[in-house]
Amino acid sequence: MVAAVRAETRWATRCIPIFLAAAVGYTTYVFSKRICVDYFLRHRQQTGPAIALLVLHFTFLCLMVATYFRVFLVIQYNPGVTPLGPLAVEREEREKEAQKNRTLCGRGRGREEDLEANSFDAYWPDPNVDSPGLERFYSKSVFICHTDGRPRWCSSCYNWKQDRASHCSEINRCVKKMDHYCPWVGGIVGETSFKFFLQFNFYTAVHCITILTASAICLRSSIKDGALDGFVVGAVVISAFFGLFTFAMTATSARYACVNLTNVDYIKSKTLVHQLAIQVPRGTAPGLDYSVITYPLPKPDSDRSINQSPTPPTTSEPMSERDLLATRTFAVVKTEKGENPWHLGWYRNWKSIMGTNILDWVLPFNHSPCEDYENNESFYEMGPLIQELRRRYHLPEMPLNEKGGLELREPEQRRSGRGGVGGASNAAL
Numbered sequence: 001m002v003a004a005v006r007a008e009t010r011w012a013t014r015c016i017p018i019f020l021a022a023a024v025g026y027t028t029y030v031f032s033k034r035i036c037v038d039y040f041l042r043h044r045q046q047t048g049p050a051i052a053l054l055v056l057h058f059t060f061l062c063l064m065v066a067t068y069f070r071v072f073l074v075i076q077y078n079p080g081v082t083p084l085g086p087l088a089v090e091r092e093e094r095e096k097e098a099q100k101n102r103t104l105c106g107r108g109r110g111r112e113e114d115l116e117a118n119s120f121d122a123y124w125p126d127p128n129v130d131s132p133g134l135e136r137f138y139s140k141s142v143f144i145c146h147t148d149g150r151p152r153w154c155s156s157c158y159n160w161k162q163d164r165a166s167h168c169s170e171i172n173r174c175v176k177k178m179d180h181y182c183p184w185v186g187g188i189v190g191e192t193s194f195k196f197f198l199q200f201n202f203y204t205a206v207h208c209i210t211i212l213t214a215s216a217i218c219l220r221s222s223i224k225d226g227a228l229d230g231f232v233v234g235a236v237v238i239s240a241f242f243g244l245f246t247f248a249m250t251a252t253s254a255r256y257a258c259v260n261l262t263n264v265d266y267i268k269s270k271t272l273v274h275q276l277a278i279q280v281p282r283g284t285a286p287g288l289d290y291s292v293i294t295y296p297l298p299k300p301d302s303d304r305s306i307n308q309s310p311t312p313p314t315t316s317e318p319m320s321e322r323d324l325l326a327t328r329t330f331a332v333v334k335t336e337k338g339e340n341p342w343h344l345g346w347y348r349n350w351k352s353i354m355g356t357n358i359l360d361w362v363l364p365f366n367h368s369p370c371e372d373y374e375n376n377e378s379f380y381e382m383g384p385l386i387q388e389l390r391r392r393y394h395l396p397e398m399p400l401n402e403k404g405g406l407e408l409r410e411p412e413q414r415r416s417g418r419g420g421v422g423g424a425s426n427a428a429l
Contacts, residue, residue: 030234043221070196141376141377144277149330164176195364258346260342278330
């Protein structure tokens with residue numbers, strides 16, 4: 001469970017669900033008792049419309065409540081945050097220790113120790129060529145990178161930032177496909193919860209429209225009879241407010257799903273330029289409009305720089321076939337402004353988030369297929385723009401023996417008992 005950093009945000013996140021429960025309880029009472037029973041059954045003797053409205057109301061109420069609890073629980077227990085780096089873990093442990101000291105010894109001493117605990121420099125990418133987690137990127141065929149060809153870096157989590165992950169200042173963690181922080185549903189909406197968030201907004205909007213329609217009919221009749229019911233007026237106000245709000249959120253979220261963007265992506269989509277590392281054959285030289293980078297990165301005492309030719313250095317002994325297979329070369333290229341590497345077409349975009357069939361679209365059971373996509377090609381399925389970039393920059397095609405991202409599997413298995421990334425990098429160099 002990941003809590004918000006600011007106290008006011010935590011309290012808002014805790015209190016708003018209580019307010020929502022009160023609003024739902026109030027409108028359910030007004031709709032069932034004062035509108036369906038008192039007005040349609042007793043006053044107008046219309047049994048059919050009363051039963052139909054009650055069935056519609058409780059059907060959408062159950063779906064709304066089910067989707068709300070689904071998105072709320074997912075946000076609390078599986079928010080989709082990425083792992084912290086070693087120094088960030090150390091920072092959290094020191095902050096917890098400082099908090100304990102603050103409680104036991106007074107605030108002055110605790111504050112001083114807390115400042116000391118945060119004194120390390122985590123603002124620049126890890127210079128270690130065997131940095132933990134780096135291999136996860138260069139084992140792909142394409143990933144988002146900086147100008148120098150290394151993956152994006154988060155200075156708060158002190159770790160390499162996965163494609164499409166953004167840092168949320170509210171919880172101080174990187175979140176996969178972060179959309180926004182929403183206290184109405186208990187926290188951060190991202191990859192694991194966006195589908196259920198859209199479903200919740202849709203069912204809430206339909207639920208509110210049902211209440212608003214019946215309340216408006218009852219209110220109009222009450223005004224004609226000169227007996228205005230304040231409870232019905234309250235139901236009209238509440239259902240109109242939440243109906244308009246959730247309808248707008250449904251339309252916006254559905255649009256994002258169809259174009260495969262999040263709220264964070266969309267805000268900067270018109271001006272954002274992505275930099276991608278695209279795998280090219282080993283030995284490819286830099287081009288006129290792109291640089292290349294070879295992984296594993298060279299040791300600090302190597303004469304090669306990151307952007308030099310990826311040809312392995314000459315040694316007294318030739319590189320083994322295993323070490324050669326572990327070496328991968330990438331061209332660093334740029335997209336044009338507004339181009340989306342993950343755009344698959346609106347229907348495939350929709351299915352990647354909402355599910356592969358209609359039952360997945362309407363029921364809050366299965367999670368988004370994009371959560372399970374990660375493979376040897378990329379973190380998320382990429383669209384035709386990748387091939388377009390290969391043509392645009394005249395990148396050489398990959399030979400069959402280098403395709404598929406299989407080169408690192410055998411080394412990974414052999415080094416599983418030897419300490420992870422460092423073993424592979426040393427072997428490759």
